[in-house]
Amino acid sequence: MLWSCVVEIDRETLIYDNNFETVDLRRIEGGIVTSYLGQNILGTYNNGGFKLTLEGLGTHDYVQIQALLYIHDSWDGNAESPDGTDYWGVMLDSSEVDVFKTSFSNSPCSSDYCLMQSYPERHPFLTFPRTGASVVDLPAFCKSDGTTSAYEIELIFPHRKGQVEIVFWDELNQPNASDAQCDESWSLNNIQVKLLSI
Numbered sequence: 001m002l003w004s005c006v007v008e009i010d011r012e013t014l015i016y017d018n019n020f021e022t023v024d025l026r027r028i029e030g031g032i033v034t035s036y037l038g039q040n041i042l043g044t045y046n047n048g049g050f051k052l053t054l055e056g057l058g059t060h061d062y063v064q065i066q067a068l069l070y071i072h073d074s075w076d077g078n079a080e081s082p083d084g085t086d087y088w089g090v091m092l093d094s095s096e097v098d099v100f101k102t103s104f105s106n107s108p109c110s111s112d113y114c115l116m117q118s119y120p121e122r123h124p125f126l127t128f129p130r131t132g133a134s135v136v137d138l139p140a141f142c143k144s145d146g147t148t149s150a151y152e153i154e155l156i157f158p159h160r161k162g163q164v165e166i167v168f169w170d171e172l173n174q175p176n177a178s179d180a181q182c183d184e185s186w187s188l189n190n191i192q193v194k195l196l197s198i
Contacts, residue, residue, distance in 0.1 A: 009196050012064070016054055016193035028052050036070065036141060036187060043187025044072060044141055046180050049169035052191070056162065060195035063159040065090060065166060066152070068189045070138070073146035075184050076173075077105025077117035077129060084173030087123065088186060090155055091167045098157045105129035106147055119151065142182035156196065166193065 018024060020040040025031035030050035033040050042050065075086045085103050092098035102122055107115035107129045118125045120132040130136050133149040140146030170186060177183035 009198060011197040013058065013060070013195045013197075014192060015057065015195055016052070016191065018191050019189060027054060034187070037138070039189065041070065041187040041189045042191070043070070044181065044185035045168075045170060045187065046183075046185045047170060047172050049167060052166045052168075052193070054164050054166075054193060057164060057195060059160075059197065061158065061160060061198045062196040063092065063157050063164055063166075064194040064196055065155045065157075066190075066192045066194075068134075069151045069153045070141070070187045070189070071104045071106060071149045071151065072141035072185045072187065073106065073143045073148070073183060075104045075106045075117075077103050077107060077115045078124065078126065079105075079107075079115045082175055084175075085123070085171075086173060086184060087171040088119075089169055091169065092157050092159060093161065093165050094167070098159070100155050100157075104149070104151075106149055141185060141187070142179075164193075 020033050020042055023033050028050055031042060033042060034044060076083045078085050087101055087103055089099060089101040103118040105115045105117035109129050116126045117129055130149050132151060134152045135150040138148035138150060140148055172184045174180045174183050
């Protein structure tokens, strides 16, 4: 969650709610629906993402985004060369200011090997792999020796415009992967967007 100070919310209005079971991709540019754990998800993505556009917004002070994020297979977090950092982020209205950029790691962690991640903070903060995950060791999406971690994402951005464009994106570094999409990917489910007023 992103707060610059403590504020009291006077009103919250749900303006978008989608679990993709009906494959409703209206208002989504770049949407891909696949199946994971017997349910529809939005994804998977690798060095890509999608944009959600919502119009006709009423008066508000903040936009709150909630979603279930799946981090599939061999994300390397803040690793440096040769693999590089694996970033995931959210951006509002093509703004360089309203950006949440972090990293995730599904790496094992021992005293002599541990690829740290930044989540739940922004990059370049350091936390242990899978910190903040709601569920770990879910089945891999693709790799036979992989795993998936699930995160309940909640982000709040200052916002007052009558339209919002929310871009979910990634930047994955996999110079040694023969199949990048299978090596690392991500997906989302249960996306909710609310307007908050103070």
